[in-house]
Amino acid sequence: MKQLLLLIGVLLCLPTSTYATDRTFTVGDVSFTMLPVAGNTFYMGAQKTSNQQPNYDANASSNEQPVHLVTVNDFYIGQYVITQGLWEALMYETPNAASNNQWTEGYGLGTSYPAYYITYTDVQRFIDALNGFCRLTNQLKADEYFRLPTEAEWEFAARGGSLSKGYLYAGSNYINDVAWYVENSPESTQAVGKKQPNELGLYDMSGNVMEWCSDYYTDYTEQAQNNPTGATSGTYRVLRGGVYLRPATLCRIAARSYAFEDTSVSYYGARLALQAHLPTHTPAAAVDKINIACHNQQLTITGIPINTPIRVINLMGTTLYQAISTDNTHTINLINYPTGVYIVKVGTHVKRIKKQ
Numbered sequence: 001m002k003q004l005l006l007l008i009g010v011l012l013c014l015p016t017s018t019y020a021t022d023r024t025f026t027v028g029d030v031s032f033t034m035l036p037v038a039g040n041t042f043y044m045g046a047q048k049t050s051n052q053q054p055n056y057d058a059n060a061s062s063n064e065q066p067v068h069l070v071t072v073n074d075f076y077i078g079q080y081v082i083t084q085g086l087w088e089a090l091m092y093e094t095p096n097a098a099s100n101n102q103w104t105e106g107y108g109l110g111t112s113y114p115a116y117y118i119t120y121t122d123v124q125r126f127i128d129a130l131n132g133f134c135r136l137t138n139q140l141k142a143d144e145y146f147r148l149p150t151e152a153e154w155e156f157a158a159r160g161g162s163l164s165k166g167y168l169y170a171g172s173n174y175i176n177d178v179a180w181y182v183e184n185s186p187e188s189t190q191a192v193g194k195k196q197p198n199e200l201g202l203y204d205m206s207g208n209v210m211e212w213c214s215d216y217y218t219d220y221t222e223q224a225q226n227n228p229t230g231a232t233s234g235t236y237r238v239l240r241g242g243v244y245l246r247p248a249t250l251c252r253i254a255a256r257s258y259a260f261e262d263t264s265v266s267y268y269g270a271r272l273a274l275q276a277h278l279p280t281h282t283p284a285a286a287v288d289k290i291n292i293a294c295h296n297q298q299l300t301i302t303g304i305p306i307n308t309p310i311r312v313i314n315l316m317g318t319t320l321y322q323a324i325s326t327d328n329t330h331t332i333n334l335i336n337y338p339t340g341v342y343i344v345k346v347g348t349h350v351k352r353i354k355k356q
Helices: 002-013 084-091 120-136 151-158
Strands: 023-027 030-037 040-044 068-072 075-078 145-147 210-216 237-240 256-259 268-270 273-275 291-295 298-302 309-313 319-324 329-333 340-346 349-355
Touching: 023 084, 023 120, 030 084, 030 151, 040 151, 040 319, 068 151, 068 319, 075 151, 084 120, 120 145, 151 210, 151 237, 291 349, 298 340, 309 329
Parallel strands: 210 268
Antiparallel strands: 023 030, 030 075, 040 068, 075 273, 145 273, 210 237, 237 256, 291 298, 298 329, 309 319, 309 340, 340 349
């Protein structure tokens, strides 16, 4: 009994919501904003096998499958991609300064336009310089640092994090609302922030320039993962996001791309992530609408907000079932579960149930 009470107490005291304010940094006369993303569990990828299963998408590609559960921790991510203004303010030069790959009017030129023609290596050099500058100017704490987002973090943020409404594109099911792509900007990038943001306030994640991620590219597996970082080595790095010269089907949140680290083209850019502790805040949760009932070897949960984590745990603390709600009602068949007591955790709501 003491073990059971302790387990329930731990579950009830787990931080269930993370709240933090935006972080704004300044380099010279250029400022940029990092937005907080509260960590959570989500379904990553897309599949076109069944519209009754998570992340169904008739246009899903083979490299977006299988759909799998992923948990990410708290992090910050850039409200916009790295702009030309920020790059020049920090680096005092354009990427590839010695080559012909320069920012031009033809592909978009101006301080508020994305920095493009940047390789993965260029971005690492930029991030090293940014970390050094922001420490010297006391804008970063000792254990904080800028980096590229992982592919999982990028997709979680593009989906709107814990505020996700399940859109096909980052912020809407209608691509023209949120993205620059081949139908509305076929020849060049556009200034950042001109379309609607997604649920987290992030702009241009489904169109404008593609964005480097930190991972080596590899195929997905069906296993659930915690803070995945991709393969430990590889030939290519991951790129995510739509781009001004792609069709809508390739601008979907789940779409994946990859390239050599030294590839420099007019549509590769990057969005910063910030490794930092988010101040936690657990608001009073509205759990009275959630109902958990066990009847005839079937567990039924109603009144669930969409994208809420669901877990069934035995008295030893082992998770026996894990999912993310895709509807306001969720049913779990307990026929293969031994008779006994189980703990059901739905978001912040925890309840004991007994299977007869």
